[in-house]
Amino acid sequence: EVQLVESGGGLVQPGGSLRLSCAASGFTFTRHEFNWVRQAPGRGLEWVSYIAGGGSIMYYADSVKGRFSISRDNIKNLVYLQMNSLRAEDTAVYYCARSPYTGYDVFDYWGQGTLVTVSS
Amino acid sequence: EIVLTQSPATLSLSPGERATLSCRASQSVDIYLAWYQQKPGQAPRLLIYDASNRATGVPARFSGSGSGTDFTLTISSLEPEDFAIYYCQQRRSWPPLTFGGGTKVDIK
Numbered sequence: 001e002v003q004l005v006e007s008g009g010g011l012v013q014p015g016g017s018l019r020l021s022c023a024a025s026g027f028t029f030t031r032h033e034f035n036w037v038r039q040a041p042g043r044g045l046e047w048v049s050y051i052a053g054g055g056s057i058m059y060y061a062d063s064v065k066g067r068f069s070i071s072r073d074n075i076k077n078l079v080y081l082q083m084n085s086l087r088a089e090d091t092a093v094y095y096c097a098r099s100p101y102t103g104y105d106v107f108d109y110w111g112q113g114t115l116v117t118v119s120s
Numbered sequence: 121e122i123v124l125t126q127s128p129a130t131l132s133l134s135p136g137e138r139a140t141l142s143c144r145a146s147q148s149v150d151i152y153l154a155w156y157q158q159k160p161g162q163a164p165r166l167l168i169y170d171a172s173n174r175a176t177g178v179p180a181r182f183s184g185s186g187s188g189t190d191f192t193l194t195i196s197s198l199e200p201e202d203f204a205i206y207y208c209q210q211r212r213s214w215p216p217l218t219f220g221g222g223t224k225v226d227i228k
Contacts, residue, residue: 035217045156045158045219047216047217050215061215061216095164106211107154107156107164107209
């Protein structure tokens with residue numbers, strides 16, 4: 001069974017940092033690309049970041065570029081999102097989402113999400 | 121950046137009725153449009169990819185159509201579990217991958 005489990009969310013002050021993790025299981029991890037997608041309270045979906053299967057290609061939304069960093073550990077089957085210089089507008093549920101095939105940029109499996117709250 | 125506009129924002133229908141949801145792109149996305157369903161407190165679920173292909177396990181009452189800039193998600197006969205928010209997403213030109221603002225289908 002495919003499973004994605006996010007962790008690492010919580011309450012952080014503006015300007016602070018958090019690292020989110022996404023633990024994957026039930027499939028061949030290295031064959032898949034991953035993304036982070038967020039959803040602010042009561043709002044729609046916003047794509048945040050992408051990482052290729054080998055981990056050498058990454059993309060970011062303009063809203064997080066220079067502040068967030070995505071990475072993956074292909075031994076431990078983990079995807080990370082390092083979030084620095086957090087702002088109130090980064091408050092959201094953050095989802096880890098898998099792409100089914102290389103170059104196929106839709107999301108066939110999602111984690112349950114982890115809530116990040118940026119507030120003083 | 122390709123902007124996706126969904127309409128209507130809210131669709132109030134009764135079980136058994138047909139739902140027609142629209143997604144319009146600011147420029148052509150060919151057929152590279154997907155649809156997701158999201159229920160309260162849950163992660164989104166992939167319904168349709170590449171405009172008209174149902175994802176694994178998606179009931180046949182869900183269908184997608186369109187190409188270029190205009191797309192439609194149709195639910196032929198609403199079941200109680202179909203009342204949810206629906207989002208479209210394009211993968212034709214990115215980054216960024218973009219989503220529409222969503223259409224809420226609620227019970228009339």
